[in-house]
Amino acid sequence: MRKVTRIDGNNALQAFKPKVRVAAYCRVSTDSDEQMASLEAQKDHYESYIKTNPDWEFAGIYYDEGISGTKKENRTGLLRLLADCENKKIDFIITKSVSRFARNTTDCIEMVRKLTDLGVFIYFEKENINTQRMEGELVLTILSSLAENESLSIAENSKWSIRRRFQNGTYKISYPPYGYDYVDGKLFINKEQAEIVKRIFSEALDGKGTQIIADGLNSDKIPTKRGSHWTATTIRGILSNEKYTGDVLLQKTYTDENFKRHYNHGEKDQYMIKDHHEAIISHEEFEAAQEILKQRGKEKGVIKGSSKYQKRYPFSGKIKCAECGSNFKRRIHGSGDRKYIAWCCTKHIKDASSCSMKFVREDAIHQAFVVMINKLIFGHKFILRPLLQSLKKTNYSDNITKIQEIETKIKENTERVQVIMGLMAKGYLEPALFNTQKNELLKEAVLLKEQKEAIKRAIDGGMTALVEVEKLLKFTMKAEKQIDKFDCEIFENFIEEIIVFSQEEIGFKMKCGLNLRERLVK
Template structure:
């Protein structure tokens, strides 16, 4: 019996946008040639363009790993190990994942990749990666000492074309952009004379002057961070000093997110660049003096208290006109931040809502408008029907896997019987290996496929919700329970959209703000089912710890107000089935 050809996935990558885009095609063509020589069948290609091999958070390599779990290929082919990753830990983990799926790794330069090869070549690649970083850093430092910028451009300057030096193009030269430089001078002058950053940004937006990235000016664009040297007012280049290496960056190995940290002062390089000066020393010093006078920190307040929302709905209020946040604009009123800091060119919503009025209307809605008993009944019916539909789809796939597995087991048994009957084992060896591999693959897929779980949502959840929301609201008046109650109530709200209304549109007959409350569906239903809203919440006078949320295919049960909630993964499953018909509560108050 002819053995079917191995299915091959090809991966290609190049590191920077300075390399040829055709490099990807060249790598794939070379890998196709290898597959043709070996008699393999190419079933897919994956690639990442201008992405560093120092991280596995790349769309191409992630797609390849997803398809590997689905059993779409038997071999991964790449030009070299460093195309897959330059980090020893990453390439070792990638090999482990592929080995778990019974997938081999081949490269044009190293051949079949084994554990020993990973240990040797992976270490060399990681050392090379470190050496590249050191040499790049050294080259940037040399460029900075010559008065050239080693990174991106700053507002107020134009990038000059590279100059040829010893046959190579040298970059990093800048020239002052006269129009933008005048804006920088105006910002420094206005700020030094007492104008706030918000008012400066508003004036620039009213004059239709594009910001550094072409958008609107904002307070943070001007103020930035004094310690990190960010923002218009903190860029020492304007004062004729090029400061480099103030920060260093590292990637979180779990998330791939790039984080920045301050470098010690002895590692920071500062070079005078008088030809790039825009601001005179007197004006620069006046701005620094004002910044120093305004710099105050309340060190008596613990960090965990400083990070708590100051008001009940802080951070949840959004302007219905521009989408910006609402903040405190008076002693007891909230208004659109963008309208006040960026001006009418960005937003014209200058309406103000009193804090007491906002909180009273929202709390009343949470207690009396949400979880209408008839709406809950309809939701329970629709939710159960959708879950059953999805379950039927999953069961159909599971039934197919079970049928295939039974067929493979029967075929394997027939071959064993044939050997017992006298058929030479060599004649059926390849077929038995193929069936054994297929059997293991099907067993893994069945183990991952979820089994059927019961679906029960108690219709009395509306009453449970109303009882618990009342407890939370009462908890706001209790010093011991206030913080927990506040956090639990905030978790029920996705956002509060505040939209200006005219006197004719308003129910009170006066112009003001209508509140569109967008509920957080998963949190609302957790509360309605008697479960904690988040990590800790208030139930009566006690704080309960949230139970572990069941993974797909596991059982998670909770008893509250007579509701038997077996097998319901509220957080995960609702994301799947809550379509447009289940959008929770978006209504006007």
């Protein structure tokens, strides 16, 4: 009888096949006892579920408790999970549902695609979706959109509940301000912090600026409520907070439909509760401090709710450091009769070792600008007129033709997408092939739109330069004589920004596209 020897080669290979490292993600949106019990149950379930599968290796449970799912940035457990996936510690993720994973469509799709690129896939139990199958993305998009709408509905219900509590005066302040503590849901004065609050108001009423007050507190090593350093912004926040008078103004901010927070400038109703708690500052002191803040704002050209230094000085926001790219800040140097205005790199002010650029005097910048403008007035025939003629000769017809060609391709791309969607709806196209073709067409559409915008920007930039050169040439031709001092209006009309190269040299970047350097006279 023939002897047959059995060789278990495949089994031997299977013994060395690595197990799939599986992790689970859980989340509950509130920190109530019921929700915490639910979280513990989810964690126990997933740990047992993963460990009982012989082909899986338990890679951990990641969770967030008492956290809203609308934005991934607020969820430390989820961010830790994503980081471990990037570090190749996880191969597969299990989670309860799309709404537990994300209630924001953009975040959900972005995270799924990122994980897919890393070779990590997700299984959503409730919806029975495995992202390892390509057709799952289309379904996932729909479901995550539904989850986002659910979140919006929940948010609206929550907002309605909060507004009702605003109206009947039962709303609980989420975080007590510096100077107060929470005791049994009520605000009580923290005596040690209250003395600092009184000091801040007293120094402000004595005429000290917010930065000087902050510097004094930091010098005395007095920590903020969160244990960090005091800033001018923190001081302004305290001086503007009506809670120190014992009153509470509710709904100072609001959240829009995209979950972004805004200051309430009248868009929503506000509610004032008088004598809500014990006061630290009198109403008279508080009102006096508001008047001082308002007056300082007027002196500095600060308009509440606008860009802080938008129109404070002609050079505000327009002087850049050539070394580090930071903006320059206006400062007063010297003392007594020897005072002068200087502009300094903000990065150098904070840390001289990170940027070596030194200050430049404002009067030196004025003089350099006068010299530069006078050169253009004197030599406009040799500088500006040839530049204008060159710009006028620029032919944009080729660019316009290219835009028309791209628009035709965009239209064709749209039609092709509609065709494959029709085939998919009728069942003539496999889901995997549909997704592949759709993604390729979407990438092509994005590329075409980017090309079109780039050409349009080039045309717009050329036309803008032409208009600005014409305006500058007209000014220099009409100037009867050279200017003898700095003119703010001329500067605003023709200069986009100033680049500081050193204490001896600066550059003027003009709106017409010219970049002219000038020496600084000390």
